Amino acid sequence: MSENWVLKEDEAVELLALLITSARIQMEEPAQYGPLRLLTAAERLSGMMLERASEKSLAFLQENIERIPDMHMTMSDVEAYRAALDERCRAVAACLLRHSSLSEAAP
Amino acid sequence: MSEAVLDNIRTRRVVREMTDEPVERAQIEAILEAARWAPSGGNLRPNRYIVVEDAETRRLIRLVAPGMFQRAPVLILICTNGDVVAEHHLPPTDRALLIDIGTAAQTMMLAAHALGLASGPVTSYSKEAVKLILNLPDNYSPEMFICIGHKAETAQPGMRAWKKITWRDLTHWERFQSK
Numbered sequence: 001m002s003e004n005w006v007l008k009e010d011e012a013v014e015l016l017a018l019l020i021t022s023a024r025i026q027m028e029e030p031a032q033y034g035p036l037r038l039l040t041a042a043e044r045l046s047g048m049m050l051e052r053a054s055e056k057s058l059a060f061l062q063e064n065i066e067r068i069p070d071m072h073m074t075m076s077d078v079e080a081y082r083a084a085l086d087e088r089c090r091a092v093a094a095c096l097l098r099h100s101s102l103s104e105a106a107p
Numbered sequence: 108m109s110e111a112v113l114d115n116i117r118t119r120r121v122v123r124e125m126t127d128e129p130v131e132r133a134q135i136e137a138i139l140e141a142a143r144w145a146p147s148g149g150n151l152r153p154n155r156y157i158v159v160e161d162a163e164t165r166r167l168i169r170l171v172a173p174g175m176f177q178r179a180p181v182l183i184l185i186c187t188n189g190d191v192v193a194e195h196h197l198p199p200t201d202r203a204l205l206i207d208i209g210t211a212a213q214t215m216m217l218a219a220h221a222l223g224l225a226s227g228p229v230t231s232y233s234k235e236a237v238k239l240i241l242n243l244p245d246n247y248s249p250e251m252f253i254c255i256g257h258k259a260e261t262a263q264p265g266m267r268a269w270k271k272i273t274w275r276d277l278t279h280w281e282r283f284q285s286k
């Protein structure tokens with residue numbers, strides 16, 4: 001487990017701006033843009049956390065910053081997009097495990 | 108015939124990664140003047156332009172514009188002036204108003220390209236948040252940003268086409284024929 005504080009108030013407000021304005025514009029935009037906005041938020045949050053995050057998250061955050069912009073280009077290739085998202089889901093699950101007591105209990 | 112103009116049209120691409128290098132004032136003015144020569148329905152000229160160079164204002168706009176990936180040194184916001192719309196008794200949904208935004212946008216992007224600058228349009232933002240940040244009066248509707256700057260060397264190619272298209276795929280001669 002890790003109880004580090006990783007966000008400043010200004011950064012958290014910036015992230016809220018992105019989430020709330022994304023929700024609004026999504027009402028008129030193509031459905032495929034929904035995942036794109038969430039990924040943009042994930043990329044920004046990763047960037048904000050980088051400075052203060054622990055070793056358990058660092059590599060995962062760095063990968064989000066490097067790979068998510070490329071995933072925006074992949075949107076027109078649905079299968080490649082799905083595969084890239086699956087890969088990020090595995091990476092987030094691995095990061096969760098590193099932060100969980102489960103990994104401490106592991107043999 | 109001006110091959111240079113056709114070439115300019117063919118080679119302009121949306122740029123979503125720009126450097127911090129400022130854009131010269133004379134170049135910004137040349138782009139705005141180009142927009143003035145774009146065609147306008149009924150020659151009514153309902154577009155108004157807000158030019159944003161201040162770093163903090165640009166930062167705030169980016170925060171409420173999820174579709175603005177570039178950090179551009181100059182933002183030109185195309186607004187529709189509601190007073191012109193009312194004065195000529197146009198319904199606010201008149202399609203000429205949208206087309207006017209399009210002709211101005213493309214003219215400015217081609218002008219930027221001709222000046223060796225990069226550009227990108229953005230419509231994915233909260234209009235209400237932008238109105239508040241830019242102190243727009245109620246009769247100004249913020250319709251589209253054109254980001255202007257210098258292309259970063261690291262800039263990625265744009266979104267891939269959903270499928271390969273040529274002008275032939277988009278065109279019917281004389282009468283509609285199913286393809």
Ligand SMILES: Cc1cc2nc3c(=O)[nH]c(=O)nc-3n(C[C@H](O)[C@H](O)[C@H](O)COP(=O)(O)O)c2cc1C
Nearest residue numbers: 119120121123174175176227228229230231265266
């Ligand atoms: C009405 C309209 C709205 C657009 N909105 C955005 C936007 O919010 N963000 C963005 O990055 N690109 C935006 N674009 C750019 C398109 O994605 C781009 O023109 C398209 O992918 C083709 O790329 P090209 O112009 O480089 O050929 C917009 C284009 C138009 C015409």
